[in-house]
Amino acid sequence: MSSRANPKVVVLMGGPSAEREVSLSSGAECAAALRVAGCEVIEVDAGQQTSAALAVQLQEIKPDVVFNALHGRWGEDGCIQGMLEWLKIPYTHSGVLASALTMNKLRTKDVYRAAGLPCAPSQIATAEEVSADHVMKPPYVVKPYNEGSSVGIYIVGENPNGPPQLASDMPDEVMVEAYVPGRELTCTVLGDRALTVTDIITDSWYDYHAKYADGGSRHVIPAEVPTEIFNACKDYALRAHQALGCRGMSRTDFRWDEAAGLPGLMLLETNTQPGMTPTSLAPEQAAHVGIDFPALCRWLVEDASCDR
Numbered sequence: 001m002s003s004r005a006n007p008k009v010v011v012l013m014g015g016p017s018a019e020r021e022v023s024l025s026s027g028a029e030c031a032a033a034l035r036v037a038g039c040e041v042i043e044v045d046a047g048q049q050t051s052a053a054l055a056v057q058l059q060e061i062k063p064d065v066v067f068n069a070l071h072g073r074w075g076e077d078g079c080i081q082g083m084l085e086w087l088k089i090p091y092t093h094s095g096v097l098a099s100a101l102t103m104n105k106l107r108t109k110d111v112y113r114a115a116g117l118p119c120a121p122s123q124i125a126t127a128e129e130v131s132a133d134h135v136m137k138p139p140y141v142v143k144p145y146n147e148g149s150s151v152g153i154y155i156v157g158e159n160p161n162g163p164p165q166l167a168s169d170m171p172d173e174v175m176v177e178a179y180v181p182g183r184e185l186t187c188t189v190l191g192d193r194a195l196t197v198t199d200i201i202t203d204s205w206y207d208y209h210a211k212y213a214d215g216g217s218r219h220v221i222p223a224e225v226p227t228e229i230f231n232a233c234k235d236y237a238l239r240a241h242q243a244l245g246c247r248g249m250s251r252t253d254f255r256w257d258e259a260a261g262l263p264g265l266m267l268l269e270t271n272t273q274p275g276m277t278p279t280s281l282a283p284e285q286a287a288h289v290g291i292d293f294p295a296l297c298r299w300l301v302e303d304a305s306c307d308r
Contacts, residue, residue, distance in 0.1 A: 005038060007064040008039075008063045009042070009065045011031045011043050011044065012027070012069060013030075014027065014045035014048065016047045017070070017072025017075060022277065025277045026275055026280070027043060027069035030067055030297050033297040034294070034297050042063065046070060046075070058084075059087065066089050066090070066304075067091075067301060068092050068273065071273055073103070076272055077100055081099050082096050094244075094247045095247060097245055102269070102271065105175050106175060111244055119266055120255070121178045122175050122176060127172055130174060131163055138159070139157050140179050142176055144175070145174060180255035180256075180266045183256045184255060186200060187251065188281065189252070191248070192238070194237050195288070198221045198222070199220040201218040221285065236254070246270065247308045250272050250274070251281060252268075254267055
């Protein structure tokens with residue numbers, strides 16, 4: 001990126017995905033923080049125009065860096081990253097390959113297993129098959145395998161009345177994953193450093209509402225778990241970040257079955273575009289280790305590049 005003291009930064013936000021509103025919130029927070037950190041900031045809503053028009057707009061603005069505050073499809077699946085590579089504009093967070101991999105939960109698990117990282121058994125099935133009969137012995141979880149932020153989660157208990165009846169807006173193919181009981185833990189990686197571990201307390205599952213609504217969840221930071229589990233979360237998160245080829249910042253989520261000890265710790269997914277809202281986990285973890293929000297956003301800008 002430019003060595004200017006006050007780099008010109010486009011904050012890309014909004015976008016066309018199901019997570020548009022969260023992205024607008026993230027983008028506004030990041031833009032304000034970057035101004036505090038001394039950047040010249042231009043906010044661009046990527047959801048109000050075609051990709052061709054967006055490319056033209058970026059070429060006209062000529063930013064030193066694009067700060068990617070998009071969430072969900074197109075924004076964190078490698079598409080916008082490919083455009084920015086083509087335009088030769090440095091950008092934040094992960095590159096094309098890592099972004100595409102982490103948005104596909106099936107491929108992410110393939111990488112986890114190849115790296116010796118533990119994850120729950122799962123399979124891909126059609127929505128029709130899942131609604132017709134149990135494709136896995138309960139309890140299990142049904143979710144899209146290529147969306148983010150816990151969109152469209154179905155939890156099937158041990159003694160269900162029948163298979164889940166999926167909503168019509170669910171994709172044709174979904175992931176069916178063995179349910180891991182216990183606690184929800186998460187760890188952010190910044191560069192080559194795993195920051196800390198948060199214990200996420202919710203009434204049920206850490207779904208879209210729990211992630212983004214005020215009062216939807218309570219975050220215990222640092223997580224009050226055995227040292228062995230705390231250190232394993234940090235180790236696994238950093239190894240996942242590296243194995244997937246992530247850059248900048250990522251966040252890996254876990255489920256931990258306390259009764260099983262260390263073997264009960266399972267990776268769920270790695271997010272290359274963690275939320276940057278007031279209730280988001282990654283900024284909380286950065287603050288906990290002494291990196292305030294403007295400094296975090298500025299670090300991401302300083303880290304930006306092409307060929308990521």
